[in-house]
Amino acid sequence: MHSNPPSYTVHDAIAAIRNLIEDAQRNGCAGETMSTALIQSTGVRGDVLQSIRESLGDCTRCILSKGRKQIVFGVGNPDADLVVVGEAPGRDEDIQGEPFVGKAGQLLTDILQAIGLSRQDVYICNVVKCRPPENRNPEIEEIETCLPYLQKQIEAIAPKLILTVGKFAAQTLLQTDRPISKLRGCFVDYNGVPLMPTYHPAFLLRNPSAKKEVWEDVKQVHARLSELTGKTYSLKGAK
Numbered sequence: 001m002h003s004n005p006p007s008y009t010v011h012d013a014i015a016a017i018r019n020l021i022e023d024a025q026r027n028g029c030a031g032e033t034m035s036t037a038l039i040q041s042t043g044v045r046g047d048v049l050q051s052i053r054e055s056l057g058d059c060t061r062c063i064l065s066k067g068r069k070q071i072v073f074g075v076g077n078p079d080a081d082l083v084v085v086g087e088a089p090g091r092d093e094d095i096q097g098e099p100f101v102g103k104a105g106q107l108l109t110d111i112l113q114a115i116g117l118s119r120q121d122v123y124i125c126n127v128v129k130c131r132p133p134e135n136r137n138p139e140i141e142e143i144e145t146c147l148p149y150l151q152k153q154i155e156a157i158a159p160k161l162i163l164t165v166g167k168f169a170a171q172t173l174l175q176t177d178r179p180i181s182k183l184r185g186c187f188v189d190y191n192g193v194p195l196m197p198t199y200h201p202a203f204l205l206r207n208p209s210a211k212k213e214v215w216e217d218v219k220q221v222h223a224r225l226s227e228l229t230g231k232t233y234s235l236k237g238a239k
């Protein structure tokens with residue numbers, strides 16, 4: 001027999017997690033490790049992401065819905081320590097329904113691998129979930145319409161770190177119009193989570209000399225992630 005998928009709000013999920021942790025503590029299991037294991041084993045974050053996706057439905061909240069083939073919501077590990085946020089789906093992403101699968105996506109995958117992370121380890125999403133026509137920049141109204149869904153995705157995953165690629169992701173999450181050349185390279189606080197802005201891989205394809213700055217930025221991500229998670233990630237030499 002099939003049952004309907006659970007429909008949680010983020011607050012329901014947080015309350016459920018709190019109950020699980022309190023139960024575990026009453027049963028003699030305490031501490032961060034137990035809490036993290038409980039949250040992950042219950043799959044709560046995946047369920048919350050699914051309910052956010054369902055709340056988008058077959059979205060027609062902005063004009064981008066007219067030209068898209070499909071909504072590109074996000075991909076990866078709901079329990080990720082690192083969330084990567086890009087700008088908007090391009091042609092390949094619109095066809096495949098997955099963020100960062102074209103040329104820029106391959107470069108992003110290589111960058112992540114260079115700091116010991118696979119696409120399956122992290123969660124990847126975009127500021128806007130539908131492809132802008134001819135890959136134009138997303139308009140302010142489109143960004144504002146889609147932003148609550150990105151905010152909810154990040155809230156559901158509760159990552160240790162965020163890496164934004166390109167100006168739109170950094171400027172949108174940080175609510176600033178500072179240029180990406182000034183924002184990149186330093187961690188900034190996003191609701192208590194360190195956020196590293198760096199250049200977009202599509203920019204690197206056009207300007208390979210900027211790879212050295214991105215390498216400096218992601219080395220900082222590697223170091224901070226190791227510190228925050230206590231995990232060991234391999235680190236390759238810069239390409």
Ligand code: URA
Nearest residue numbers: 086087088089099100
């Ligand atoms: N560029 C982005 O910003 N996001 C994608 O998903 C693909 C290309």
